[in-house]
Amino acid sequence: xxxxxxxxxxxxxxxxxxxxxxxxxxxxxxxxxxxxxxxxxxxxxxxxxxxxxxxxxxxxxxxxxxxxxxxxxxxxxxxxxxxxxxxxxxxxxxxxxxxxxxxxxxxxxxxxxxxxxxxxxxxxxxxxxxxxxxxxxxxxxxxxxxxxxxxxxxxxxxxxxxx
Amino acid sequence: xxxxxxxxxxxxxxxxxxxxxxxxxxxxxxxxxxxxxxxxxxxxxxxxxxxxxxxxxxxxxxxxxxxxxxxxxxxxxxxxxxxxxxxxxxxxxxxxxxxxxxxxxxxxxxxxxxxxxxxxxxxxxxxxxxxxxxxxxxxxxxxxxxxxxxxxxxxxxxxxxxxxxxxxxxxxxxxxxxxxxxx
Amino acid sequence: xxxxxxxxxxxxxxxxxxxxxxxxxxxxxxxxxxxxxxxxxxxxxxxxxxxxxxxxxxxxxxxxxxxxxxxxxxxxxxxxxxxxxxxxxxxxxxxxxxxxxxxxxxxxxxxxxxxxxxxxxxxxxxxxxxxxxxxxxxxxxxxx
Numbered sequence: 043x044x045x046x047x048x049x050x051x052x053x054x055x056x057x058x059x060x061x062x063x064x065x066x067x068x069x070x071x072x073x074x075x076x077x078x079x080x081x082x083x084x085x086x087x088x089x090x091x092x093x094x095x096x097x098x099x100x101x102x103x104x105x106x107x108x109x110x111x112x113x114x115x116x117x118x119x120x121x122x123x124x125x126x127x128x129x130x131x132x133x134x135x136x137x138x139x140x141x142x143x144x145x146x147x148x149x150x151x152x153x154x155x156x157x158x159x160x161x162x163x164x165x166x167x168x169x170x171x172x173x174x175x176x177x178x179x180x181x182x183x184x185x186x187x188x189x190x191x192x193x194x195x196x197x198x199x200x201x202x203x204x205x
Numbered sequence: 206x207x208x209x210x211x212x213x214x215x216x217x218x219x220x221x222x223x224x225x226x227x228x229x230x231x232x233x234x235x236x237x238x239x240x241x242x243x244x245x246x247x248x249x250x251x252x253x254x255x256x257x258x259x260x261x262x263x264x265x266x267x268x269x270x271x272x273x274x275x276x277x278x279x280x281x282x283x284x285x286x287x288x289x290x291x292x293x294x295x296x297x298x299x300x301x302x303x304x305x306x307x308x309x310x311x312x313x314x315x316x317x318x319x320x321x322x323x324x325x326x327x328x329x330x331x332x333x334x335x336x337x338x339x340x341x342x343x344x345x346x347x348x349x350x351x352x353x354x355x356x357x358x359x360x361x362x363x364x365x366x367x368x369x370x371x372x373x374x375x376x377x378x379x380x381x382x383x384x385x386x387x388x
Numbered sequence: 389x390x391x392x393x394x395x396x397x398x399x400x401x402x403x404x405x406x407x408x409x410x411x412x413x414x415x416x417x418x419x420x421x422x423x424x425x426x427x428x429x430x431x432x433x434x435x436x437x438x439x440x441x442x443x444x445x446x447x448x449x450x451x452x453x454x455x456x457x458x459x460x461x462x463x464x465x466x467x468x469x470x471x472x473x474x475x476x477x478x479x480x481x482x483x484x485x486x487x488x489x490x491x492x493x494x495x496x497x498x499x500x501x502x503x504x505x506x507x508x509x510x511x512x513x514x515x516x517x518x519x520x521x522x523x524x525x526x527x528x529x530x531x532x
Contacts, residue, residue, distance in 0.1 A: 066225040068318050069217060071500075072295040073228050075264055076337075078502030079256045080235050085503075087242060097238070104234040108322075112226075140227050163223065177231075262506055263499045269466040270491040275445055276466035348467040 070163075077164060077174065099180035099195075106184015113139045125155070125191060132185060133157045140181075157182065209285050212272040213293030219271070220294070225318035232319050236334060246331045253333070257340020258347075265345040268294060280351055280374045284310045287342060287372075300370075309373040315361070317368060325362050334362050339370060350378040391529050392458060392474040394519075396494070398507055399468035401426045405510040407520070409529075412474075428453075429462060429470060451483050463487055469494070479528040493518050 084097050113119070113136050122128035133147040141163055148156035164174035175197045183195040240249050269276070272290060288300040292314065300314040319335055333339075339355040346353050352375040359365035392412040396405040403422035408415060416425075429450070436449035453460040454477055461479075463471040463486035471486040471494075497515035498504055504512055523529055 066297060066316070066318055067222040068225045068228045068297050069295045070221040070223050071264075071267055073223055073231070074500060075260045075267075075295075076228075076232060076235075076256075078263075078500065079259045081502045082259055083239070083252065083256050101234045101238045104237055105230050108230060140224070142224065163227075266465065266467055266469075266490075266495050266499050270495045276448075350468070 073163070077177070081174065095176040095197075098174065098177040099183065102177040102180020102182075103184040103187075105181050106186070107188035109136060109140065109181065110185045110188045122189065125153075128186070128189060128191060129155050129157065132182060136185065209274065209289040210293070210299070212274050213290035213299070216268075216272045216290070216294040217297055222297075225297070226321055229319050229321040229323070232337075233323060236332075240329075240332070246329065250331075250333045250336045253336040254340040254343075257337035257342075258344035259340075260337070261341035261344025261346075262348050264291075264295065264341065265348045268345075276349065280353075280377075281305050281307060281310070283346060283349075283351065284312070284372070287345075288312050291342075291345070303369070307374065309371060311358070311369050311371050313359075313367050313369045315367050317361070320362060323362060330363070333357050333360065335360070335368070342370065342372060352376045352378060390476045390479075391523060391526070392476075394474075394523060395422065395425065395470075395472045396510065397422075397426050397429070397470040397472070400507070401430070402507065402509075404469075404508070407523075409523075425472070426470075429460075429472065433464070452481060461486060463490065465490055473523075475528055482526075482528070485526060489519065489522065493522065 080101075081094060081098070084094050088094070088097065114121075116139070117135055119131065119135065122131055129147055133145045137143065137145045137157075137159070141159075143159075145157045145159040148158055150156060159178075162175050162178055164177050179195040179197045183193060186193045186195075236249075236253070239252050240246075243249050243252060268274075268291060272294065274286065274290060284302040284305050288302050292298050292300045292312075296318050298314055298316045298318065300312040303311040303313050317335065319338075323334060325332060325334065333356075335357065339357065343353055343355045354373045354375055356371060357369070358371045359367055359369035361368050390411040391409050393406065393408045393416055395403055395407075398404050401423070403419070403426070406417060406422065408417050416422075432453065433450050440449060448464055450462050450464070452462060456477060459475050459477045459479055461473045461475065461482040463483055465471075469490070471489055473482055473486060475482065493515055497512055497518060498510055501512050501515075504510070510516070
């Protein structure tokens with residue numbers, strides 16, 4: 043263990059400055075191909091379309107808390123205690139950090155909200171019928187849970203909304 | 206050689222891009238999920254390789270379609286194409302070709318947008334986190350009738366000072382015997 | 389000028405996609421004709437390679453095959469997928485159009501579709517509809 047730490051060369055994770063957003067970019071196709079291949083993997087392992095959305099949601103959920111921490115730290119954001127400012131934070135600041143654009147926040151009756159993104163990342167090159175957006179739904183759910191909001195997130199396609 | 210680098214850069218410039226952090230976080234979540242599915246680390250490595258192969262066999266068409274570089278079925282030439290066009294076009298980085306011979310070559314690179322924020326815990330010492338890349342290379346070359354074997358020999362996540370992927374030539378698959386009947 | 393039919397072959401000679409237009413009076417919509425067609429293309433490829441005075445830098449040799457009654461236009465990708473279109477003999481070369489089909493339709497809607505397994509017959513809806521409208525938009529189609 044110790045020897046491993048000693049061998050650790052320069053330029054590793056501990057020396058990286060997390061406070062500034064990395065400027066590096068990758069090809070969106072690389073993301074789409076990776077995402078498509080992960081879907082293929084999931085379908086191979088769990089050959090049921092219903093499952094794939096649940097699994098993508100679960101995978102996205104893992105990201106939620108990390109993204110919340112990272113973005114809050116970078117933007118020096120305060121903790122949001124009310125749902126509306128929280129969702130606002132997600133649909134603007136976090137969205138901009140992740141996808142380079144903001145989404146619109148919609149309010150529906152009975153405590154339901156929607157975040158609308160006309161062209162979600164996961165659907166850009168992948169047929170939307172496969173429910174790839176469930177991944178983004180999972181990210182939102184992860185963020186909200188990490189911020190102590192209880193919620194359920196559903197993705198709808200016709201007028202593409204998540205809320 | 207210079208125009209490979211240029212083709213790769215042009216293709217990267219023209220492509221739609223996303224921030225590398227969301228890419229690496231997503232990949233990380235996928236690896237974590239696969240590790241949950243298969244507890245055996247070796248099996249995880251295999252699954253990542255297989256996912257990569259699937260990507261590679263698709264990505265190669267994208268590469269040719271977007272760059273228009275000529276087809277090459279010469280093994281040694283593929284090294285430059287992978288290092289300067291493939292890596293650049295998709296990941297925005299370039300790799301160096303080391304020790305090319307007709308039988309094998311190595312690709313080395315230090316920047317890797319797949320490993321932002323990643324540190325391997327001690328119980329995953331055998332995990333080859335970026336094994337996906339090996340699969341990609343193998344899958345892509347398979348589509349141009351070249352069979353190779355591909356693996357990480359050095360990995361920065363495991364304390365090496367650079368990443369090195371070794372590609373070893375296995376065989377050239379002929380499309381069919383018909384090709385040769387005229388030769 | 390007219391388009392008769394359009395085919396895509398994978399490297400092992402399977403017909404991945406076939407589309408016939410009404411102008412074709414004798415139908416080629418059966419696996420035996422596809423096999424014959426593939427055999428012809430394959431043989432011609434070897435032959436044109438053999439006849440070439442110097443090796444082609446792009447690795448491509450065959451562009452089209454013209455007879456009195458029809459003309460076959462071919463495009464072969466680096467991955468050995470072949471796109472073939474059969475038209476009236478007066479139609480100008482459609483090599484570039486086939487390359488466009490590969491670049492903008494096949495790669496975007498077939499290759500990137502995670503549900504499509506390489507080597508399967510293509511039934512991706514988006515590809516089929518876009519291809520149809522693209523072929524219909526070609527000048528050689530309009531004048532039929």
